[in-house]
Each structure stands twice: as C-alpha cells, then as structure tokens.
Amino acid sequence: MSHTILVIAEHNQSALRRVTLEALQAAIDVVSGSSGTVHCFIAGKQEKELQASAEHLLRHGAQHCYLAVDEYHDSLQALTSLPPLLVVIEDLKPDFIIAGHTVYGRELAPRLAARLASGYIADVTAIRVENEQVLFTRPIYAGKAFETRLFQGSSPHIVTLRPNNFLPADEKNGELFTDLSEAISLANQPAAPLSVIVESVAKRISKGIDLTEADIIVAGGRGVQGSEGFKLLQELADELGGAVGASRGACDAGYCDYSMQIGQTGKVVTPKLYIACGISGAIQHVAGMSQSHTIVAINKDPEAPIFSIADYGIVGDLFEIVPLLTAELKKL
Ligand code: FAD
Numbered sequence: 001m002s003h004t005i006l007v008i009a010e011h012n013q014s015a016l017r018r019v020t021l022e023a024l025q026a027a028i029d030v031v032s033g034s035s036g037t038v039h040c041f042i043a044g045k046q047e048k049e050l051q052a053s054a055e056h057l058l059r060h061g062a063q064h065c066y067l068a069v070d071e072y073h074d075s076l077q078a079l080t081s082l083p084p085l086l087v088v089i090e091d092l093k094p095d096f097i098i099a100g101h102t103v104y105g106r107e108l109a110p111r112l113a114a115r116l117a118s119g120y121i122a123d124v125t126a127i128r129v130e131n132e133q134v135l136f137t138r139p140i141y142a143g144k145a146f147e148t149r150l151f152q153g154s155s156p157h158i159v160t161l162r163p164n165n166f167l168p169a170d171e172k173n174g175e176l177f178t179d180l181s182e183a184i185s186l187a188n189q190p191a192a193p194l195s196v197i198v199e200s201v202a203k204r205i206s207k208g209i210d211l212t213e214a215d216i217i218v219a220g221g222r223g224v225q226g227s228e229g230f231k232l233l234q235e236l237a238d239e240l241g242g243a244v245g246a247s248r249g250a251c252d253a254g255y256c257d258y259s260m261q262i263g264q265t266g267k268v269v270t271p272k273l274y275i276a277c278g279i280s281g282a283i284q285h286v287a288g289m290s291q292s293h294t295i296v297a298i299n300k301d302p303e304a305p306i307f308s309i310a311d312y313g314i315v316g317d318l319f320e321i322v323p324l325l326t327a328e329l330k331k332l
Helices: 018-031 047-059 078-092 103-116 227-240 248-252 318-331
Strands: 004-008 037-044 064-069 096-100 120-124 126-130 133-140 145-150 157-161 184-186 216-220 243-246 273-277 294-299 312-315
Touching: 004 018, 004 078, 018 037, 018 096, 018 126, 018 157, 037 047, 037 078, 047 064, 047 184, 064 078, 078 103, 096 103, 103 120, 103 157, 120 133, 216 227, 227 243, 227 273, 227 318, 243 248, 294 318
Parallel strands: 004 037, 004 096, 037 064, 064 184, 096 157, 120 157, 216 243, 216 273, 273 294, 294 312
Antiparallel strands: 126 133, 133 145
16 A cells, blocks of 8 residues: 655754654655655745755655745744645645654644544654554553554544654665756745744753754753752763753752753653663653663662663762763773
C-alpha cells in the first residue's frame, strides 16, 4: 500500500531542527518499497531561508516542499501555521501528517486533529509497517510501559515523534528533481493570528545545544546543593560536548533555571548518554528521561531509586566523582 506523508518541518532561525530530519527519515521508511511519497511543509518569515531549508529537505529525501512565507511566521506558532497548513492538506490529501513532539508540534497537532476530525497519536518512539498497516509505539505510564496503536477511520492521521528516537535522514544522492524550484511551491494563506508575540526572552541554553536534541546530558538534582555545584556539571558537559539539565528539585531550590527541568512537567529527553548527579529518581523525573539510551547515576545513597533504571551506578559523593571524571576526560 502506498501512502502520501506530509512532514511538518521545524527550524531554529535558519537551520532545520534535527527532529524534522528524524520525522523525514521515519516517513521515508514508511513509504520505502512502495510508490508512496513524502512531502514537507515549512513556515517562516524569510523566503530565502525557507528555500534553503526546503532544498536541504529535498536533498535528504523529500519529494516536494510547501513553503508558507509570512511575517507572522517569525517564530513558529501553531495558530499562524494552521491556515496555510490546512490549504496544503486540502491540496495534498495526505494519509499521515508527522511532526516533532516539540512545543510547536504538541500545540499544532491537536489543533489540526480537531479541525480535521482526525486521530492523533502523540509522543511516538517507534514506527513499523506490518501486513501493510502502519503501527505506532509510544511510552505510557511515565515510561513504565509501551503501547502500540493503529489508526482507524479516515485520514489524514496525525503523529508527533519524540525527538532522538529515530535516525535523522542523511543526504540522498541521485534522487533529486533536476530543477529544485519545481519541487517547491508556495502555500501562502494569510496567517491571521488570534494573538501575537510582543516579547520573547531566550533562556540560557548550554553552549547552544537544545536539551531535547542533545546527545549527552549531565543533569543535576538537589544533591548538587547550589548554582556553584552546577558549574561542575557544566564543566563535565563541556568536556563531553553535552548539555546540562536538572530535576525539578534543583529548579525549585533556585539552583538553576526552569528551562533546564527534565521530567513530567519539564522537558522529555532521549539522549545517548544521561548522567544523573544527585537526583533521587522520583517517577516524575524518570518520566522525562527513562528512554535515554545509557543512564549513569551518581548518588551517595545506594538505595536511591535512580539506580533501578541506571545502566551504570556510582555510589559516592558527586563533588568528588564529577571533577574526577572531568579531569580524566581532559587527558584524552
Ligand atoms: P531529591 O529527591 O531530594 O534527591 C536528591 C538526591 O541527591 C538524593 O537521592 C541524595 O541521596 C542525593 N545526594 C545528595 N547529596 C549528594 C552528593 N553530595 N553526592 C551524590 N548524591 C547526593 N521532578 C522532576 O525532576 N521533574 C518533573 O518534571 C517533575 N514534575 C512533577 C510534577 C508533579 C505533579 C509533582 C507532584 C512532582 C514533580 N516533580 C518533578 C518532583 C519530584 O516528585 C521530585 O520531588 C524531584 O524530582 C526530586 O528532585 P531531586 O531528585 O533533585 O531531589
């Protein structure tokens, strides 16, 4: 069975977010071996930048890109993306619409589902095609179990993918339209927002690394004891090329900013390596990081619940262990 898939692209200023390339590859995998096609929708303010992003997507396997250009798309917002997106959907009639499970995707997907009276499966971590049916797996009960779902009813079916769970699309050779401009169309429809942003304040992020897309995260809890302790974690993260995250306990105590909070009411992360320092492992924290590929826990309490989900556990004082790790890495 061949499917038409629309990927909703996301970009950070001029660069595409990695989750978009992950969604693109997931879509390519679903249509592989069939005559299905993968299309992308991308909204933004500057046509030139969008063209560059569209070309990037086309070189990475998309067959067609729809650009929505409007000054209201200065920052990506569900309410402003919706009008041009609905026009594209009307034109393309996709079977599936895939977005990242990000702030943007999480706001856009349910609005879209409501408008189209479609089904929506959120926070998907795996997709497989079985007997011509597309199955979507996602964690439930704060990551303690997984469920696999199948859409019923009329399409389009809407899905958001948890970042860092799919391989990003790589550059494809020889599969391009000869004239890139033929593979790009404008989907201009006045954005007509019901509200506009009057001010946005960018929070500090570790060396420009977005926590939700970081491959390595060094996270601190109440055991870090203050903002000075977080400097130790930052040094370790810098050596590893990673980002610093935190438990809500650490944020509530004022050791760090809430933008760093990981968990049920914070960010959901899936890095390759998660180093939890002085974090007890409360279920609300684990909900946001349990899918990390390798978990290392440093805690002085051998009974701390974090050890039950850790791949490697170090029982000891983080103020001794973290600087030791950093010093060893510096020697490499
Ligand atoms: P603690 O539980 O106090 O643990 C500190 C740990 O540090 C201990 O295990 C201790 O042994 C260890 N330690 C102390 N000193 C050292 C040292 N020198 N060296 C090594 N280890 C040391 N929490 C989140 O994190 N994210 C969420 O999104 C979130 N959402 C919530 C939503 C709701 C509705 C509720 C009710 C709670 C939520 N929480 C969340 C809070 C959660 O329940 C915990 O209170 C919180 O995660 C605890 O943070 P912590 O592990 O840093 O602190």
